[in-house]
Amino acid sequence: MIRYGWTKVTLLYDTNLNLKLLQPILQHTAAASSGFIINLKQLKPEEDEDYRGVLKEIVANEGENIVLSCDLEILFTVLNQAQQIGIVTGKQNWILTNLDAHTADLSPFKYDYTNFTLFRLIDPGNPFVYRILGEIVEEEIRMGRSLDFVDFSGGLKLDAALIYDGVHLLAAALGQLSNVQELQLQSLSCEDSSTQFWKHGSSIVNYMRATILPGITGPIRFDSYGQRTDFQLEVLQLLEEHGVVKVGNWVEGDGFNITGYHLESKPEPSTINPMFNKSLTVTTIFNDPYTMLKEDTKLLVGNERYEGFIPDMVHILSTILQFNYTLRIVEDGQYGSYDANTGRWNGMIGEVLTGEADMVVADLSITTSRAAAVEFSMPWMNLGISIIYQKPKKAAPSLLSFMLPFSDGVWIAMLAAFILVAFLTFFIGRFSPNEWFNPNFCILEPKEVETQWTFCNSVWHTVGALMQQGTEFCPVALSTRFLVGVFYFFTLIIVSSYTANLAASLTAEMLERPIENAEDLAKQTEIKYGVVYCGSTCNFFKTSTFNTYSTMWKFMSDNKDEVMVGSNKEGVEKVEAGGYAFMMEDAGIQYIVERRCSLAQIGGNLDTKGYGIATRPGSGFKDLLDSAILKMQENGDFHKLKNKWWKQKRGGGQCLQSASASVTKLDLANLGGIFLVTLLGCGLAGLVCILELIWGCYQDSQEFGTPWGFEIKQRIEFAYRCSSFGRKGRMASMRYKNESRMTSEGLSESSIDEPPKTGGVKRRNSYHIHYPGW
Numbered sequence: 001m002i003r004y005g006w007t008k009v010t011l012l013y014d015t016n017l018n019l020k021l022l023q024p025i026l027q028h029t030a031a032a033s034s035g036f037i038i039n040l041k042q043l044k045p046e047e048d049e050d051y052r053g054v055l056k057e058i059v060a061n062e063g064e065n066i067v068l069s070c071d072l073e074i075l076f077t078v079l080n081q082a083q084q085i086g087i088v089t090g091k092q093n094w095i096l097t098n099l100d101a102h103t104a105d106l107s108p109f110k111y112d113y114t115n116f117t118l119f120r121l122i123d124p125g126n127p128f129v130y131r132i133l134g135e136i137v138e139e140e141i142r143m144g145r146s147l148d149f150v151d152f153s154g155g156l157k158l159d160a161a162l163i164y165d166g167v168h169l170l171a172a173a174l175g176q177l178s179n180v181q182e183l184q185l186q187s188l189s190c191e192d193s194s195t196q197f198w199k200h201g202s203s204i205v206n207y208m209r210a211t212i213l214p215g216i217t218g219p220i221r222f223d224s225y226g227q228r229t230d231f232q233l234e235v236l237q238l239l240e241e242h243g244v245v246k247v248g249n250w251v252e253g254d255g256f257n258i259t260g261y262h263l264e265s266k267p268e269p270s271t272i273n274p275m276f277n278k279s280l281t282v283t284t285i286f287n288d289p290y291t292m293l294k295e296d297t298k299l300l301v302g303n304e305r306y307e308g309f310i311p312d313m314v315h316i317l318s319t320i321l322q323f324n325y326t327l328r329i330v331e332d333g334q335y336g337s338y339d340a341n342t343g344r345w346n347g348m349i350g351e352v353l354t355g356e357a358d359m360v361v362a363d364l365s366i367t368t369s370r371a372a373a374v375e376f377s378m379p380w381m382n383l384g385i386s387i388i389y390q391k392p393k394k395a396a397p398s399l400l401s402f403m404l405p406f407s408d409g410v411w412i413a414m415l416a417a418f419i420l421v422a423f424l425t426f427f428i429g430r431f432s433p434n435e436w437f438n439p440n441f442c443i444l445e446p447k448e449v450e451t452q453w454t455f456c457n458s459v460w461h462t463v464g465a466l467m468q469q470g471t472e473f474c475p476v477a478l479s480t481r482f483l484v485g486v487f488y489f490f491t492l493i494i495v496s497s498y499t500a501n502l503a504a505s506l507t508a509e510m511l512e513r514p515i516e517n518a519e520d521l522a523k524q525t526e527i528k529y530g531v532v533y534c535g536s537t538c539n540f541f542k543t544s545t546f547n548t549y550s551t552m553w554k555f556m557s558d559n560k561d562e563v564m565v566g567s568n569k570e571g572v573e574k575v576e577a578g579g580y581a582f583m584m585e586d587a588g589i590q591y592i593v594e595r596r597c598s599l600a601q602i603g604g605n606l607d608t609k610g611y612g613i614a615t616r617p618g619s620g621f622k623d624l625l626d627s628a629i630l631k632m633q634e635n636g637d638f639h640k641l642k643n644k645w646w647k648q649k650r651g652g653g654q655c656l657q658s659a660s661a662s663v664t665k666l667d668l669a670n671l672g673g674i675f676l677v678t679l680l681g682c683g684l685a686g687l688v689c690i691l692e693l694i695w696g697c698y699q700d701s702q703e704f705g706t707p708w709g710f711e712i713k714q715r716i717e718f719a720y721r722c723s724s725f726g727r728k729g730r731m732a733s734m735r736y737k738n739e740s741r742m743t744s745e746g747l748s749e750s751s752i753d754e755p756p757k758t759g760g761v762k763r764r765n766s767y768h769i770h771y772p773g774w
């Protein structure tokens with residue numbers, strides 16, 4: 001409005017949201033010097049989409065400059081009715097604020113000589129936007145879906161474009177975050193009123209804010225408040241001959257710039273796709289199953305000579321990006337490393353840099369140093385370094401194989417549980433008054449009482465319980481029964497677990513595993529190990545500061561001639577010959593173990609990286625290759641190719657025997673619970689025993705009129721000293737059951753404490769205690 005020099009303007013809006021869009025104009029005019037007249041009107045249909053009433057008021061006010069802020073759905077109707085009442089003529093200037101206004105059919109108004117100004121966020125003339133739009137339209141047609149989100153000029157509607165860019169930004173942020181931490185998915189309900197949230201949410205938002213991406217709506221970039229910055233709007237006008245055309249642009253910060261109209265021509269294919277129709281040289285390297293020589297009875301020439309994952313992949317890329325290619329095998333047989341002495345790169349990287357080849361498509365790892373020299377596409381396969389070695393051999397049967405079901409910890413814990421329960425049975429049996437009973441039922445007032453819980457009996461009873469055999473004597477008191485009951489339960493669980501795991505371990509093959517991971521390799525020197533000299537795996541060890549890997553590198557470099565090899569094939573042959581482990585990328589290992597059944601991958605991956613396509617910096621191929629790789633991933637091409645070259649062709653699937661089951665020892669983590677239950681049971685049994693003791697002594701004190709404390713003291717003293725205890729006029733001797741040796745050792749009657757009287761209740765005959773020992 002300022003640029004057009006308007007001083008009087010009518011602002012037309014339909015909804016509150018569209019009024020809000022006009023707010024900056026209102027604020028500006030309020031602040032500006034006087035003389036700026038604003039006429040604000042809401043478009044309210046009088047009946048069934050009839051806005052003529054409001055529009056007539058504009059005629060009455062002689063409004064010539066009109067800003068229309070309304071939804072796309074009513075835009076055409078409003079303009080149509082405005083035309084009918086005569087305010088779409090050569091005298092009026094209209095500004096349409098809706099960023100999708102150019103997608104409405106404005107052709108009926110182009111002969112009215114009205115000055116219409118429109119804005120849009122999408123620039124369909126931009127090669128990037130043009131290519132993406134083409135792909136989207138193609139895809140939608142292929143899927144038979146409607147194209148109603150596409151506007152007349154072949155662009156997208158704003159919502160669709162923003163969603164497209166938003167999803168790509170989210171994908172990019174997720175990709176970056178997953179490179180630094182493992183993302184765990186979590187189900188969250190939107191209805192859930194709880195305060196649950198996804199722990200990665202805020203990190204993803206931060207990554208989204210920090211990411212800069214090319215998008216359909218221009219470069220996607222945010223300020224620290226999360227507001228889109230650095231975007232620009234195209235300024236459009238409606239012309240009689242050409243309809244809606246671009247006449248300039250509005251750039252944030254720079255403002256409005258009208259350059260005059262130019263017609264948007266379809267961009268040249270070569271500006272959209274610099275690879276279009278070009279003949280490119282693709283360098284690669286022999287490595288099964290990536291690139292191999294084709295076996296044929298005929299003499300083959302050109303690209304026909306090669307087969308494998310890479311030739312197939314290059315073929316698909318060439319159809320997507322429409323280029324011609326010649327495959328070339330790298331001359332020096334190297335992947336590419338930097339020689340500090342000559343200051344040059346060798347191998348495939350060197351060939352791309354010198355211009356002998358246009359790109360490298362091979363199992364070439366993306367590394368920081370290589371990425372500084374050449375331009376890499378996004379990774380098309382992810383992998384890591386791992387160890388290949390001979391399959392574990394069958395171990396000779398062991399004499400101690402009966403120990404296998406449990407770990408050492410469980411065996412020790414079992415022994416401890418056994419000792420604890422044996423001792424507790426002995427002590428509780430002694431302390432609990434209910435375990436002492438009259439050996440002769442004919443004598444009403446016995447001189448002797450006896451218990452069955454000698455130390456030997458206690459141990460033997462516990463052995464019987466553990467072996468699930470039992471003994472002929474049984475606990476009588478509640479405390480001992482409780483204790484023994486818990487131990488029976490313990491035994492039940494332990495014996496069942498042992499039996500189940502023993503059966504499994506006897507049927508499973510025991511395997512000898514001399515090495516299980518890189519640490520095992522580093523610790524020994526008997527088994528030699530090496531890598532391809534000197535690809536990315538070799539460089540990984542060379543530059544690693546991690547102790548294990550630097551030790552391994554020292555060994556490998558000291559024995560370079562013996563352990564380093566020229567190719568994976570050579571390394572694998574050395575492994576087969578024996579006494580040698582080879583470190584290579586796990587994708588290659590998977591291929592080999594499918595075919596050479598005596599070999600296996602050992603341990604996990606030592607790192608993570610990806611294979612990428614390398615191109616000369618500035619060639620402009622990177623973006624195209626990225627989008628083609630994405631397309632291949634979406635189509636499942638990589639999956640199909642991997643299946644074909646790994647599992648089907650050239651003897652795949654030879655080693656498909658079912659993996660032999662291995663038995664894992666049950667350890668305390670599996671059985672800890674039952675030990676805990678037993679321990680608790682022991683504690684409870686002790687508690688019950690104390691209650692029994694207290695109750696028994698209370699009854700005695702009532703019966704004999706002695707103080708209760710005295711009774712407790714007497715009983716504990718007896719149980720503790722394992723010596724006689726007695727009192728005149730009360731019990732007879734106490735002895736263990738089945739004791740044949742009945743001597744009168746122990747306390748003589750004279751040495752027995754005379755209990756203090758508490759108003760005697762009943763007196764027994766004098767008695768002596770006899771304790772025959774254990």
Ligand code: GLU
Nearest residue numbers: 335363364365535536537
């Ligand atoms: N892919 C590796 C590279 O690009 C070659 C093989 C290896 O080093 O294990 O250097």
